[in-house]
Amino acid sequence: MAQMNMKEAIRDALRVELKRDPNVLLFGEDVGHVGGVFRATEGLQKEFGEERVFDTPLAESAIGGLAVGLGVQGFRPVAEIQFVGFIFEALDQMAIQASRMRYRSGGRYNSPIVFRTPFGGGVKAAELHTDSLEGLLAQTPGIKVVVPSNPYDAKGLMIAAIRDNDPVFFMEHLNLYHAFRAEVPEDDYTVELGKANVVREGSDVTIITYGLMVHTSVKAADELEKTKGIKVEIIDLRTVSPIDIDTIVASIQKTNRAIVVQEAQKSSGVAAEVIAQINEKAILHLEAPVLRVAGPDTVYPFAQIEDTWLPTPTRIIDAVNKVLEF
Amino acid sequence: MSKVPYEVYTEEVEALSVLSPDGEIINKDKLPKLTDDQLKEIMYRMVFTRTWDDRAVNLGRQGRLGFYAPVSGQEATMIGSEYALQKEDFIAPGYRDIPQIVWHGLPLYQAFLYSRGHQHGGQVPDGVNVLMPQIIIGAQILHAMGIAMGFKLKKQKQVAITYTGDGGSSEGDFYEGLNYAGVYKLPVIFFVQNNGYAITTPFSKQTAALSIAHKAVAAGIKGVKIDGMDVLAVIKAVQEAAERGRNGEGATLIEAVTYRFRPHSLSDDASKYRSKEEEGEWNAKDPIARFAKYLEKKGLWTEEDTARVKEEAKAKVNEEIKKAEKTEKMTISGLIDSMFESTPKHLEEQKADFK
Ligand SMILES: Cc1ncc(C[n+]2csc(CCOP(=O)(O)OP(=O)(O)O)c2C)c(N)n1
Numbered sequence: 001m002a003q004m005n006m007k008e009a010i011r012d013a014l015r016v017e018l019k020r021d022p023n024v025l026l027f028g029e030d031v032g033h034v035g036g037v038f039r040a041t042e043g044l045q046k047e048f049g050e051e052r053v054f055d056t057p058l059a060e061s062a063i064g065g066l067a068v069g070l071g072v073q074g075f076r077p078v079a080e081i082q083f084v085g086f087i088f089e090a091l092d093q094m095a096i097q098a099s100r101m102r103y104r105s106g107g108r109y110n111s112p113i114v115f116r117t118p119f120g121g122g123v124k125a126a127e128l129h130t131d132s133l134e135g136l137l138a139q140t141p142g143i144k145v146v147v148p149s150n151p152y153d154a155k156g157l158m159i160a161a162i163r164d165n166d167p168v169f170f171m172e173h174l175n176l177y178h179a180f181r182a183e184v185p186e187d188d189y190t191v192e193l194g195k196a197n198v199v200r201e202g203s204d205v206t207i208i209t210y211g212l213m214v215h216t217s218v219k220a221a222d223e224l225e226k227t228k229g230i231k232v233e234i235i236d237l238r239t240v241s242p243i244d245i246d247t248i249v250a251s252i253q254k255t256n257r258a259i260v261v262q263e264a265q266k267s268s269g270v271a272a273e274v275i276a277q278i279n280e281k282a283i284l285h286l287e288a289p290v291l292r293v294a295g296p297d298t299v300y301p302f303a304q305i306e307d308t309w310l311p312t313p314t315r316i317i318d319a320v321n322k323v324l325e326f
Numbered sequence: 327m328s329k330v331p332y333e334v335y336t337e338e339v340e341a342l343s344v345l346s347p348d349g350e351i352i353n354k355d356k357l358p359k360l361t362d363d364q365l366k367e368i369m370y371r372m373v374f375t376r377t378w379d380d381r382a383v384n385l386g387r388q389g390r391l392g393f394y395a396p397v398s399g400q401e402a403t404m405i406g407s408e409y410a411l412q413k414e415d416f417i418a419p420g421y422r423d424i425p426q427i428v429w430h431g432l433p434l435y436q437a438f439l440y441s442r443g444h445q446h447g448g449q450v451p452d453g454v455n456v457l458m459p460q461i462i463i464g465a466q467i468l469h470a471m472g473i474a475m476g477f478k479l480k481k482q483k484q485v486a487i488t489y490t491g492d493g494g495s496s497e498g499d500f501y502e503g504l505n506y507a508g509v510y511k512l513p514v515i516f517f518v519q520n521n522g523y524a525i526t527t528p529f530s531k532q533t534a535a536l537s538i539a540h541k542a543v544a545a546g547i548k549g550v551k552i553d554g555m556d557v558l559a560v561i562k563a564v565q566e567a568a569e570r571g572r573n574g575e576g577a578t579l580i581e582a583v584t585y586r587f588r589p590h591s592l593s594d595d596a597s598k599y600r601s602k603e604e605e606g607e608w609n610a611k612d613p614i615a616r617f618a619k620y621l622e623k624k625g626l627w628t629e630e631d632t633a634r635v636k637e638e639a640k641a642k643v644n645e646e647i648k649k650a651e652k653t654e655k656m657t658i659s660g661l662i663d664s665m666f667e668s669t670p671k672h673l674e675e676q677k678a679d680f681k
Contacts, residue, residue, distance in 0.1 A: 025479075051479060057509055062468050062502035069418075069472015069486075072457065075479070092499075097465055103664045104458055106449030110667065142665045165667040194670055242670040277672075 004184040007040050007177040009151035010116075013158035014041060014078060016188045018048045024162060025070060026053040028063055028080030028116075037082060038118060038177055060086050064093025067113045068101065076112045076162055084119035084171070085128025087137075098167040099142035111167040114158070120173035120212055121263060121310050127302045130174060132211075132262070132295070135269030137169045138241035144168045144193055145241040149214040151182045153238055156191030164193060173212045196244035198251065202233035205320050206251040208274050209261040210237040213311060217261050220316035232320065240270045248274065249282045256287040257323045261311055266294040288326030291319045338536045341583050343553035344562060347611060349619025358410075358562040366626055368409055368557060372401040372614050373632055375425045377639035378434075379588075382441075385647060386592040392442045395422040396588035399555075402613035403519045403582045405429065406560030411487060411568060416455040416477075418470035418488040420463065422519075422586075426489065427456040434642065438650035445656060445664060455484075464490060464497030467516060471503045474514035474571070485571035487515040487564070493524020495538045504545035504579060513571030515564065516579045519554060521586045526599040542579035554584030555611040558620075585611070 004012060017024045026041060026048075032055040035042025045053040056063050060081055067077040081087050087094065098111040121130045138145045146161055146168055148154035154172070161168035199214060200221060207217045214236045221232035233251050237243060252258055258278065260271035271292045278290055293311045301309050346352045360368070379398045385391045397404060404425040408417070417423075417430050424437050431454035440447025440458060448458030460466035470488030477484045494500060495518050507514050518538050522529050535541060542549025548570065552559045560582060567578035585608040589596035596605075621627035658680040662673050 057502075057505055059498075059502040059505065061499050062471070062506050065465065065468020065499065065503070066472040066475065066506065069469040069474070070476050071472075072469065073473055073476025073480070075476060092462055092465055093468065096462060097469070102666070103445060103661070104448045106445040106447075107664060108449045109457070144666075242672050245672065 001183045002186050003181040004151045004155075005178050005181050006148065006151045006154045006172070007038060009155040009184045010040055010158055010172060011042065011044070012184065012186070013155040013162070014044060015047070017159060017162045018044060018052060020188065021076060023074060024052070024076045024078065026078045026080075027056050027066070029056060029058055029082045031055060031080050036080065040172070040177070041080070060089035061093055064090035064115070065097065067115070068093055068097045068111060071098070071101070071111045071113050072109050078114045078116060078162060081115060081117040083125075083129040084117045084131055084133055087115075087117060087133060090115075094167070094169065095137065095140040095143065099140050102166065103142065110165045112165045113167045114161045114170050115167065116170045116172065118172045118174050118177070120171075120175055121300065121306050122175045122212065124303045124306070125174065130302060130306075131300045132264035134171055134240050135264055135273075138270055138273065142166065143241070144239060145171070146193060146239050147171045147173070147211040148238060149173075149176065149211055149236050151184050153191050153197070153236075155184055156189050157193065157238060159188055160190040160193050163190070168193065171211070175212050179215070191238065194239045194242045194244055196247040197236045197238055198233065198247065199236045200232065200234040202231035202255065204231045204255055204257070205323060206233045206235060206248070206255045206258040207261055207316070207320070208235045208237065208248055208258060210240055210270070211263065213261045213263055216311060216313055217316055220313040220320065223313060224317060224320060230320065230324070237270070243270075243274060243277060245277045245281055248278060249285075252278065252282045253285050256285055258286070259291045259293060259316070259319045259323060261293045261316055263310055264295060265297045266292055267297050269294070288323040291323055293319045339539060339551050341551045341553045342559050342563065343556045344558035345556045345616055345620055347616055349616055349623060351620075356559065356562045358558055358565055360561070362624070362626055365621060365624075368405060368561075369617055369621055369627055369631075370635055371405045371409070371429060372557065372617065373635040374639040374642075375401050375405060376614060377636045378643050381640060381643045383588065383592065390647060390651070391438060393421075393591065394441050395591050396586060397422060397425055399585045399587040399608065399612070400519055400521060401425070402557035402560050402617070403517070403554045403584050406557040407487065407517055407564045410561045410564035412484070414455060414482070414484045415568065416470070416473045416484065416486040418457045418466040418473065418486060419459045420466060420489050420491065420494060421459045421461050422491070423489040424459060427459070430454065430456050432456055434646040435649040435653070438647050439653060442650065444650075444653065445661070446653060463494045464499030464503075466490070467494070467499050467503035470514050470516075471507050471512060474507065474512035474577070475510060477513055478510070483572040485513040485515060485568045487517055489517045489519060491524060492518065492520040492522065492529050492532050492538060493527065494518070495541065496532055501541075501545070504541065504547060504577070507577035508546035511574065511576040513574075514577045515567045515571065516577065517564070518579070518581045519584050520581055521584050523590070523599070525590045525594065528599070538581040539579060545579075547577040547579060549579045549581070551581045551583065554582030555613045555616060557613055557617050
């Protein structure tokens with residue numbers, strides 16, 4: 001096993017798949033020669049050639065449409081949208097064309113595409129580089145949305161996403177690219193899409209979260225345990241569409257209390273969906289309403305006040321106390 | 327003789343014609359090489375398509391079709407451009423371009439099913455290289471560009487063709503597609519049927535460019551403008567574009583100037599935005615009448631032939647619409663199962679709501 005950060009783990013996943021399957025292609029703005037603005041694909045063009053790993057002109061809809069056309073031809077495109085705020089330019093191709101190819105063609109064609117994009121706050125990036133748009137995509141039928149929280153998962157989920165015959169939107173948190181290193185197997189393995197992970201066991205309350213917020217939640221849980229002896233169970237969704245409700249329900253049966261933590265704005269997003277499903281499947285196990293800790297419903301305030309805008313351990317602790325005291 | 331404006335730069339260009347409105351060859355150099363049988367087959371397809379269009383409009387009025395965009399007037403662009411291709415070439419159509427995909431191999435009853443919103447309509451048989459019609463104007467242009475890159479990567483000497491209208495040529499996807507095709511030198515043909523209107527918006531309000539063909543210049547690809555009421559000009563232009571694509575010389579933008587005799591769709595009234603005089607002028611350029619004159623002079627076609635093809639087409643359309651009507655209805659559970667290769671659990675559960 002090697003020690004890798006999340007960026008290296010993603011690059012390793014891409015390398016494994018480029019090597020394994022000649023139909024895998026990697027492209028996007030600046031991904032070829034320099035390996036992307038974060039160097040996530042660095043070295044891959046050199047290793048696999050300009051036909052497999054290439055730069056595109058600056059046009060996101062065309063990146064999406066190129067991926068759809070190549071998918072029809074039997075290729076497995078991994079298309080990068082440089083930053084999350086620019087997916088809107090490509091949204092027709094992602095959310096309409098790729099996602100409904102299987103339906104429209106009665107199964108004759110599919111879209112074995114991975115759309116990769118960096119996102120996520122706390123890095124003082126420029127406006128529209130960090131917003132959490134996963135809820136928007138999660139509402140699209142026919143597309144899977146993955147948000148890894150650590151290097152091991154990132155590699156396994158990426159390999160699974162590339163091998164999946166349906167379109168997967170793969171969101172890489174900017175603040176996790178270099179955050180820490182972890183053990184990552186060098187060979188190939190997959191982490192199943194649509195399967196959540198219990199990252200910390202506990203008996204008093206469940207925190208359901210994903211992405212960077214897994215780490216913020218762990219900080220809150222450590223603090224709660226140290227100061228009050230509260231045992232928090234934390235579930236990392238890993239895939240925000242579809243949601244692994246079974247893992248959530250099993251946890252709530254044990255803890256009877258839950259909160260959902262997301263970076264995105266509060267309304268109508270992944271947290272709302274999680275709570276709706278809990279409502280449908282586990283309401284009788286609840287001792288308190290399920291609360292959300294999320295960004296407020298404002299535009300994302302890049303840089304200046306993002307550290308207070310994003311959910312903090314303190315806000316998470318407050319929410320946990322509220323459901324415990326309900 | 328008109329000058330042949332195959333290179334488009336900054337001056338107004340005249341569209342290439344091969345046949346005069348009286349069916350005389352006016353541009354011998356650009357006459358495509360076709361046998362008598364091929365000429366008759368092209369005529370057969372055009373008459374067949376006109377009859378099918380007439381029938382489709384009636385079927386639409388009877389509620390037996392869903393969304394349908396009429397094609398009469400555009401037979402030369404549709405039939406000619408498809409005829410100039412090989413079976414292995416790929417077609418990415420817009421919503422009006424159903425004749426091209428049917429003549430390329432999609433069974434007619436499936437086109438009717440598509441119109442009726444049945445997903446089997448888009449379930450193209452193996453070996454037929456077409457996509458189902460695209461509703462988002464311009465999206466298919468990018469798919470064709472990607473498909474063309476697929477041919478290039480696989481080192482196959484095929485081309486992709488995609489269609490849009492004068493309206494579609496204003497979309498961002500159109501420019502993005504042309505630009506990518508230029509950068510990657512892709513074997514793709516962008517075929518714009520400029521029928522003068524995008525729903526009700528006239529060409530004069532669509533662009534200030536002198537022609538759509540000019541737009542190729544900015545993308546570094548070849549641009550040509552042709553007479554879209556002249557099937558021989560269409561065939562020649564597409565043959566040349568396909569050859570360029572197969573030879574690795576890259577993409578071509580073809581602007582074909584044409585007209586649709588009927589309104590935009592079955593629910594529009596063309597008299598609100600088009601004059602009788604204009605319609606009359608274009609009727610006089612009917613691509614079928616023009617080609618018929620040429621063939622009649624060569625002794626290859628008679629009025630009886632037209633009548634016979636019409637009967638055949640009517641019978642075939644009746645048969646195929648019945649087949650569409652008899653096709654088992656879609657179900658909600660089938661629909662749910664068509665979202666993903668294997669249906670996730672939450673969707674499995676949603677089926678229960680529709681038992
Ligand atoms: C992205 C998008 N915008 C608008 C429409 C609505 N719409 C359907 S057809 C049409 C006009 C298309 O005109 P043109 O491209 O010239 O093709 P024609 O109908 O003349 O063949 C419009 C605006 C659409 N289908 N897709």
